[in-house]
Amino acid sequence: MLVTQLHTNSPAQALLCHSQCMRYKYGNTSTELHVRRRTSLKLHARRAPNRLTMAKNSTATADAGDEIVHDFSPLLLVHRSGRLERPLAMPRVPAGHDAATGVVSKDVSLSPFSFVRLYLPPETGAGAGKKLPVLVYFHGGGFVIGSAASAAYHRCLNDLTAACAAVAVSVDYRLAPEHPLPAAYEDSLAALKWVLSTADPWLAERADLSRIFLAGDSAGGNICHHLAMHHDLRDAAGRLKGIVLIHPWFWGKEPIGEEPRPGRAEGVEQKGLWEFVCPDAADGADDPRMNPTAEGAPGLENLACEKVMVCVAEGDFLRWRGRAYADAAARARGPEPAVELFESDGVGHVFYLWEPATEKARELLERIVAFVRAE
Secondary structure (H helix, E strand, C coil), X not given: CCEEEEECCCCCEEEECCCXXXXXXXXXXXXXXXXXXXCCCCCCCCCCCCHHHCCCEECCCCCCCCCEEEEECCCEEEECCCCEEECCCCCECCCXXXXXXXXXXXXXXXXXXXXXXXXXXXXXXXXXXXCEEEEEEECCCCCCCCCCCEHHHHHHHHHHHHHHCCEEEEEECCCCCCCCCCHHHHHHHHHHHHHHCCCCHHHHHHEEEEEEEEEEECHHHHHHHXXXXXXXXXXXXXXXXXXXXXXXXXXXXXXXXXXXXXXXXXXHHHCCHHHHHCCCCCCHHHXXXXXXXXXXXXXXXXXXXXXXXXXXXXXXXXXXXXXHHHHHHHHHCCCCCCEEEEEECCCCCCHHHHCCCCHHHHHHHHHHHHHHHCC
């Protein structure tokens, strides 16, 4: 089994992560190992959402003495009164026409509590007059923040849609703690089944539903794995061409790779976020939904997709889990070169959302586009 791996470098910069702020300095050299020829793409550079003005969402007015009982900073603060704060909650933006890419989008309600945002590329260039592959995207945020309408994800999906020449479907799902897991999994599965049903005219007219890719970052990468393993998708196996796990949120009770020994957890992992959002996880961090390589977890040979791409970042403390997942998938899936590992040096968790115009972000998106296009 071939696992391809790419390390990249570019000028130093400060990057904000979902779970922590990091600073990295790195050089200008690059090393490429067993990587297919890259496709030259124009990815549109625009400003990221202003991180310093992100809304501090709160469900109620603060009261004196209303102390914090669960601190999952900077994602979520839970007060004794039940009031919730989401310091990293991003502003939402409407669907519509994106002038930079020519992509158009619209929202479709699936239920009283979930929706999808559909994206169509311009009818010019590679996709003109053709049925297009479908990219179904699941946002990250630790299952407690984020939305398909978040500004950073809307920008990212506009760029991906244009560069891939694909119909994209960005899934909005219920969040914990208001809706603990498995709510997010259930909403995501329902959205994917809706896509497969060709229930919308945009899908009926423009989408080739024999070529579906799932992609997601952080918790969204976790969702991609969960769906690709779900028994309800066995009949769709021939249509699910690949999954792209970007800095996926996996964990486990015991350290792997070069993870620090006891007391190793960083940020929200040290505070038990997984157990909080998934209270029925009897095995805690070794629940197969959080640790797909745990003893007794279903084998990755059961993934209902033809190929797998795993993206990790050097400065992300989850990187060892992503690498382990790629290795396990490669071992499980036999001799075909169906697993690709892409690694970005010197950057942190979901860095591309916050600094989309950087060389590193463009390289990551180009690699994802190449994976989708190389059928």
